[in-house]
Structures are given as structure tokens and as C-alpha cells.
Amino acid sequence: METVTLPQVHRVGGLIGAELRGLDLTRDYPDETYAAISRAWAEHGVIFFRGQPLNEAQREAFAARLGEIRVRQEVRKEPEQTKAIGEGWHTDMTCFDEPPKATILFAEAVPPWGGDTAWAGMGPAFEALSDGLRATLTGMRAVHANVRKLGYSYAQTDPPEPSVAEYDAAEGPVHPVARLIPETGRAVLYVNPEFTTRFEGWTRRESVPLLSYLFTHGTRPEFVTRFHWEPGSIAMWDNRQTWHFAVNDYQGERRVMHRILLAGSKPQAAG
Numbered sequence: 344m345e346t347v348t349l350p351q352v353h354r355v356g357g358l359i360g361a362e363l364r365g366l367d368l369t370r371d372y373p374d375e376t377y378a379a380i381s382r383a384w385a386e387h388g389v390i391f392f393r394g395q396p397l398n399e400a401q402r403e404a405f406a407a408r409l410g411e412i413r414v415r416q417e418v419r420k421e422p423e424q425t426k427a428i429g430e431g432w433h434t435d436m437t438c439f440d441e442p443p444k445a446t447i448l449f450a451e452a453v454p455p456w457g458g459d460t461a462w463a464g465m466g467p468a469f470e471a472l473s474d475g476l477r478a479t480l481t482g483m484r485a486v487h488a489n490v491r492k493l494g495y496s497y498a499q500t501d502p503p504e505p506s507v508a509e510y511d512a513a514e515g516p517v518h519p520v521a522r523l524i525p526e527t528g529r530a531v532l533y534v535n536p537e538f539t540t541r542f543e544g545w546t547r548r549e550s551v552p553l554l555s556y557l558f559t560h561g562t563r564p565e566f567v568t569r570f571h572w573e574p575g576s577i578a579m580w581d582n583r584q585t586w587h588f589a590v591n592d593y594q595g596e597r598r599v600m601h602r603i604l605l606a607g608s609k610p611q612a613a614g
């Protein structure tokens with residue numbers, strides 16, 4: 344009988360993140376191996392692999408074992424560019440009815456210093472709130488709109504700050520503020536600074552104080568892990584329960600990553 348190879352899971356933070364070792368991702372493993380990877384990723388929010396310089400076909404094959412591929416993108420910053428994609432806390436595309444379940448980022452070329460990515464865990468962030476605020480947020484819903492990107496070319500120019508009226512008028516899906524992660528039964532905070540514009544039934548002005556509190560709370564250092572990339576590093580994050588931030592501190596250097604987003608479903612309310 345074939346023995347199943349399972350990854351060794353080494354936590355990197357107390358509350359978020361784990362590095363998985365002992366696999367060669369150019370190989371195809373039995374389903375149990377991918378099930379273990381998916382479990383680690385739902386449990387730790389973000390997982391990392393090192394020393395896996397996959398080519399395009401290998402990246403696709405690996406991603407396809409973990410979910411349905413929706414989007415493939417190159418995330419590139421050339422030495423003369425000043426803006427980087429993702430330099431602000433966000434969750435990918437929550438302005439969709441069915442936001443991506445997960446994102447996989449593969450490092451091809453990395454700067455000699457800097458260029459890290461940070462993730463914040465919305466499971467621990469939700470659990471650290473008071474019973475009263477958790478009870479208030481559970482059952483609330485919020486609008487997620489792409490209002491800050493209107494008429495703005497990603498990574499090339501600064502987006503103008505929309506007016507309060509534009510925020511109030513911006514349309515987008517309404518998602519639960521406390522989201523259930525079905526695999527673990529965990530309730531997580533499901534708002535993010537990029538796309539959450541206001542609470543359902545509340546104006547932008549009414550929403551801003553509570554949203555600002557949550558956006559500050561969500562990035563407390565104990566909820567955050569930061570990864571230093573090497574060529575061949577891979578990060579996979581659960582886009583349902585994390586925010587991430589690409590640190591743009593390597594001006595004059597080149598960074599090339601490949602990103603695959605996996606299909607998600609309509610967020611399910613916790614509670």
C-alpha cells in the first residue's frame with residue numbers, strides 16, 4: 344500500500360501562519376496530501392512553502408489540486424515604478440458576490456532586501472473583541488464596493504479619496520460582518536479597509552467610527568505575521584479570514600510574483 348506523504352506544519356506566529364515542510368510541489372501527491380494542505384490553510388489562515396521554484400505548468404497543476412482556478416495574474420514591480428500592487432491592508436475582491444476563497448502567490452524574482460508581505464488574522468481579531476461587540480457584529484452586514492478604484496489605474500497613480508456621497512452611493516454586495524469558516528466552525532471578522540464602505544442600513548458617516556476601530560484593531564501585532572520572500576517561496580492565504588499588505592520598501596529593485604486566485608462562494612454568516 345502506498346504511504347501518504349503529509350506536510351510537517353511549523354507554526355510561525357502564535358495566532359496566524361504556518362510553514363509547511365517535507366513536500367516537493369513539482370510532484371503530484373494523493374488527495375490526502377492536498378487535504379492536509381487545505382486543513383493547515385483553514386486552520387492557520389496563511390501557509391508558506393520555501394524552495395519550490397515551480398514553472399507555469401507546475402503552478403497551475405498545484406493550484407488545481409486545491410480549488411478551481413479563477414484568476415491568474417503577474418504581480419510585477421520594475422525598478423522605475425514607485426507604486427506596488429497591494430500596498431494597503433485588504434482582502435482580495437470582497438466587492439464580488441462570491442469573493443475568492445484563497446490566493447496563492449509564487450515568488451519568481453525578489454528584491455535583495457525588503458518586499459515582504461504581511462497578513463492579519465481575522466479569526467484571532469474577532470475572538471479578541473468583547474463579548475458585547477462580538478454579539479453586536481454578529482448578525483450585522485456590510486456593503487463591499489470598489490469605490491476607491493473608480494477611474495483609477497491600479498499601481499500607477501494615486502486613487503483620489505472618494506467623497507462621503509460617493510461612499511454612500513457606491514453599490515456592492517452586502518456580506519455578513521461575522522463570517523463562518525465551515526471547515527473549522529470559526530467565526531471571523533469579515534470587513535476590510537479596501538472594500539468595506541459602510542454597514543448595511545447605516546450611512547458612511549455613521550459607519551466610519553466603528554469601521555475605523557475595527558481596521559485599527561485588526562492589525563494589532565499579535566494578529567499579524569510577516570513573510571520574507573526568496574525565489575521559489577510560496578504563500579497561500581485563506582482570503583475569507585485574512586487581510587494582507589504588500590510592503591513597498593524596495594524602491595529601485597525588481598519583484599516578480601505570480602498570483603492565482605481560487606473560486607469562492609457567497610459568504611455565510613456566523614452565529
Ligand code: SIN
Nearest residue numbers: 418428429460589600
Ligand atoms: C497582493 O495580492 O495584494 C499582492 C501581495 C504581494 O505582492 O506581496
